[in-house]
Amino acid sequence: MLTEVTAVRYITPLREGGSLPGLVEAADGRGTYAPYVMKFTGAGQGRKTLVAEVICGQLARGLGFRVPGLTAIDLDPVLGLGEPDQQVQELLKSSGGPNLGMEYLSGALGFDSLAYAVDPVEAGRVVWFDALVNNVDRSWRNPNMLLWRGELWLIDHGASMIWHHNWRTAETAAAKPYDASDHALAPFGPDVAAAAAALAPLVTEELLAAAAADVPDAWLVDEPGFDDPDAVRRAYVTALLPRAKTIHERIQLPEPQRKGAIQ
Template sequence: MLTEVTAVRYVTPLREGGSLPGVVEAADSDGVNATYVMKFTGAGQGRKTLVAEVICGELARRLGLRMPRLVQILLDPVIGLGEPDQEVQELLKSSGGLNLGMDFLSGALGFDPLAYGVDPAEAGRVVWFDALINNVDRSWRNPNLLLWQGDLWLIDHGASMIWHHNWRTAGTAAAKPYDASDHVLAPFGPDVASAAAELAPLVTEELLTEVTAQVPDAWLVDEPGFEDPDDVRRAYVAALLPRAKTIHDRIALGEPRPKGATK
């Protein structure tokens, strides 16, 4: 299970995120404080966004991709009483209990494909991984990549695995191709074949079971159609395991769609 820390101070909102994540200071069990980007259970996107963040983020790390460390943040709603911003105060009040935190990479810059080059091997690994998790949120419009200490880091996977919003069609949805035409790394000639040869064999049932075990039970309980949190975890494994073996053959890397185009 992810390390649990306790929020001690709300620092500032990050308004570029649709779910209004915030920077918080939190203490671990030894009383050591650190700074995190916190995503809230009370945000409009709901707990499945946090589930996707955990599964995809922890899977990325185990596959050797750079991903800030994730933690569980225990939040006492009283921390929001002194917040002058009414929207922030309501979000904090509605998010008591466990929330998700990501290490704050101080000094990190947003990735700009016009200013920073990525070699085909690294681009291929990221594109293959995004295809595996069906990440629709790594486009040139919204890269969700950071540059920190000269390296590329992956963030924000809440919009991935869209099939978990309708489990009845998960099998069909998880078998669909991945359109990478608008992927922010598409212009760098991603070597998807080499990435698949390297990474696909690593995506085993054991690895996926380990990754899904990191999701707190509280975010999986009462899922319609499932007996218990472990039953939900098995559904994620069942969706991702076969996809890892074949998705490289179904990645479309064509020309980016024109602005305003929907198909």
């Protein structure tokens, strides 16, 4: 399970995200205080966004990608009583209990394809991973990647695994191609074949089960069609495991431009 900390202070909203994440200070119960980027169960996208963040983030970590550390942040709704911003106050009041915290990478910069080149091998790994989890939110308009200490970090996976919004169609949805035509790393000639050869064998039932096990029960209870949180966790494993073997064959990338082509 995720490490648990307790929110003690709301610092500021981070208005770049549609779900209005916030920067908070949290304590671990042993006298250590640290800042976290916090995403709320009471946000409009709902708790499934947080489920996707945990499963995809932990899976990415298991495959060797750089992702911020994740934790569960317990929030007492009274923390929002003194907030002057009505929208923030309502968000805090509706998000009591476990929320998602992400390691705050101080000084990190947003990815800019014009300022930072990515080699085809690394680009292929990211595109392949996004195809695996069906991440529809890593476009050139919204890369959801950071540069920290000279390295590329992946963030914000809440818009992944969209099939979990309708489990009855999950098998059909998980079998569809992945359109990477406007992926933020498409211009770098992603080598998805090399990525598949290296990463697909690592996507085991054990790795997927471990990632799903980190999702708090509170975000999985009362899921229609499932008896308990563990049954929901198994559904994620069932959807992702076969996808890893063949998704590289269904990644749709734009045709590379020829040198000297007329624009």
